[in-house]
Amino acid sequence: MTESENVETSALYMNPNRNVAVINYSNKYFSDIFSLMNSKELREVVSLFLEHRRHTVEAKKNDFEDADPEAYVETIKGVLLGRSDAFDTYNRWEILNSVEDLYSYYRSYLRIGVINLHGNASTAKTFMQVDDRFNDTVIEMYRAVEEKLQGFRNKTYRQVSAGTSACVLTQSIAWPIPRGYEALKPVRFINTMSLRPPMMMTTPSNKREGTFTAVPDNPIDKFHGSRDEWYCFPAKIGESLAYIYFHRDYFVSGVALANLFELADEKDIAGHKPDLILLFGLQKTEGNVSHYHHDEENDIWVGEVPYNDKTTYFGYMKKMCLTLHNLHMIYENRLPIHGSMVRIKFSNGKNKNVVFFGDSGAGKSESLEALQEIADDKILSLETIFDDMGSFTLTDDDLYAQGTEIGAFVRLDDLSSAVAFNNMDRGVYLNPDRKNARVIIPADSYRRVVGHHGVDMWVYANNYDSDIGLHKFETEEDAKSTFIEGKRFALGTTDEVGMSTTFFANPFGPVQEEEKTRPIIDKVFDYLFKKGVYVGEIYTHLGTDKSKDSLNESAQQLLDVLMNS
Structure with missing residues (x-):
């Protein structure tokens, strides 16, 4: 495995090039530290971490990180179980240092828990508890390993988001899909989102370029996304109904949308054709840039944004949504x-x-x-x-x-200009260590x-x-x-x-x-x-x-x- 390769199991997707991880609770759920410790998913995370360390020049020499993923995990299990041979091969402090780095590496990802509603009302009420329990399990396992290795209990505990950064509840909803748009049918809508702010997220790009132009052909013809890879954020943008379809590698933007636009309710979607459709993360667009198309027959404004590093900047998501909405307004004589x-x-x-x-x-x-x-x-x-x-x-x-x-999409350099907002602790922060750093905060x-x-x-x-x-x-x-x-x-x-x-x-x-x-x-x-x-x-x-x-x-x-x- 090289660092550019993705991890994909039935329950876990990780893309190290986008620092995005998706944990599918509907396919597999880890309710205790031993089910997590014995999982294929943990071995995949360890494998990705070890490969990352071996390609990081700054990483200090640690013999424990020369182990293969199976030996690495088995050693940690030995520590947890208090086996006498746990330190026969590797030094206690090297194990501790590596586990600390593994924990930090995993938390450097934007980690999204996903649960599908399946029409079960009880799931809608408990999905946050499910996510909370997973977070508790991850931090419990980390602390158990850490304290056994260091030989004493911590005096200070920090309740960080150890397992996930956010959790989304998804749902299949029937809406009048026009002819030619059938490829969108399998993609589930986001029903509810639970964020763990303040959230610090990074993207390869940090600036938007150019304007969006019209194309004569409907971008929907290029959409061939699968249910596992794509999600739809149904948004109410002003009085426009927008179905924002995005590839899972763009979950940074997908999560940030929750602080910017109102998430449409099931009743807003069922039986309703949208005014706007955005396809964010298409593999091919004309000139590899962003466009829009007015489907006059169905009266839908359709936007397309290509999959590349440049479009990871949230401004592309926000401004394409607003361009589509504004075009809709103009045609409504507003x-x-x-x-x-x-x-x-x-x-x-x-x-x-x-x-x-x-x-x-x-x-x-x-x-x-x-x-x-x-x-x-x-x-x-x-x-x-x-x-x-x-x-x-x-x-x-x-x-x-x-x-x-x-909400508001504010430059951190101008943070004092946000004195009208009282929700900075609820913010989604993008590239806070770079020029043009931004925060998305709810406003009204x-x-x-x-x-x-x-x-x-x-x-x-x-x-x-x-x-x-x-x-x-x-x-x-x-x-x-x-x-x-x-x-x-x-x-x-x-x-x-x-x-x-x-x-x-x-x-x-x-x-x-x-x-x-x-x-x-x-x-x-x-x-x-x-x-x-x-x-x-x-x-x-x-x-x-x-x-x-x-x-x-x-x-x-x-x-x-x-x-x-």
Whole structure:
């Protein structure tokens, strides 16, 4: 075996190139340390570990790790049983050091426990207890071996996630599968997820590149995934129903979805055709890049993302989902908004709904942070309606905003900008030791996110001009010109650098369907100016001034306007 080879038994799948492990409780369950110790699965983990150690230059010489997997496991069994010959061949301290490293190696994987519901209601109630018991078994075995080797009990115990990082309950649900989509039928839906946060996960890639383009052929024709290899996360993205199919090697992204989008219920799926379908991890796509297709006959937006190292970055999962949703919104005559929306309650009794608009790195979150810092006790509460994407819907006599996500995908470098969120200990952290490290944290309930929210102020985050403060557009044309140009100084959060422009500051839908988006933009701006809604821009200085002074001055003007209007 080489390190690049995967482990696969009926109960265990491990991919060392993706640091992903899947433990299938439905096929085999280890309820005590001796069933685990005698299992083929443990020998496979040991085998993978020993191969890894032999290919790791930094690994110190340890004679115990020259043993084959069977001898390694037998020695540990001897330690557990207190056999007198346990240390005849190998040194006690070498065994202890190696067992510590084996334990750390296994926990370095994202480990997902899987249980299939099989229509059994009792399973739905107890699946977390099943997962808890497995975690207890793993940590019990580790501690028993450790304490026998060191000769005394520990004085400090750390209740880490020893067995799994998360557990998913899966279920087969009947839905009206259109002709041509039959290959999706065997894939089970995720019914419920149990996470063990805070979760620290790593991926080979840490940045998204490019935009997604349309293809004339439906990607569903390329899907030939098996039930064992693929899972479906049914998501409610805004008011769109999305079936997100992903290969098991992308469980990092699949788990992170739980903190970003509402997991659809069985009643949302049964008998319902989705608005969006994403196939994440196809072996072949055109040009080995991501695309989408509009199946007009069945009115389904279908996205495809190829299997490669680059697409392990969660941004590909998130942004393809949002691109499909935004395209669906445009075809529903709704306007996708790239920005954040907050409801602010002030000490003077006023409540304001404010939308910050702009592309990545423009300063939307930073403006909000600065506003909170300078406001002191003038702000009683602040509720995030959406953090990255929303939509405006114009009716005969009203305009309202809705969000898409129940969570936020935040750069760790900007962690202080997340002061509005109180759930950091519930976060899923991605590549925390690298540049552009991220965390996905829950932010608000689905019910509130998709509520109909009025708009009191809409400001463009301008990070390139040297002006300070807040500027209100006097004419509809001036406002539209700025918002449509989508200008910003790119700060390296994507593959762009320097000054750039993006149609309507949104490369996830409006860029792809500019012709259909422009009439909706016209109607929205016409409504806002007729109603006297504040439409302007806030100068964030992120591209010109690294100090906070200028941004704080701009935030002070924003505060004054909000409290006095």
